[in-house]
Amino acid sequence: MMKYQLGQTVILLDLEYKQAGTAVIRKYNEWSNQYVVDYIYPNGEKADQITIPEERLILAPDALKVA
Numbered sequence: 019m020m021k022y023q024l025g026q027t028v029i030l031l032d033l034e035y036k037q038a039g040t041a042v043i044r045k046y047n048e049w050s051n052q053y054v055v056d057y058i059y060p061n062g063e064k065a066d067q068i069t070i071p072e073e074r075l076i077l078a079p080d081a082l083k084v085a
Contacts, residue, residue, distance in 0.1 A: 020046045021072055022053065030057055031074045040078055041070070 022028055022043045032038040041055035044067060051072050056065035 020048070022046075022075065022077075027078045028055070028075045029078050030055065030070060031076065035074070041068075041075070 024043055024045070026043045027040055028043060030038045030041040039057065039060070041057040042065075043053055044056055045054035046052075047054070047069070052069050053072060053075060054067055054069050055075075057068050057070075058065050
């Protein structure tokens, strides 16, 4: 089941589950419970699409604000 919505900003965690930066959800792969996200690596200039397991994503604080 999809936990995050397409276009939603999330926090990406590194392999040690420390905050690595923000990412934007682009696609959900239900069969593997992984998300394709746009992520800009430190010192990077453009976003790369990478596949990340759901357990390495958390909701970004800005997404919690109610308009």
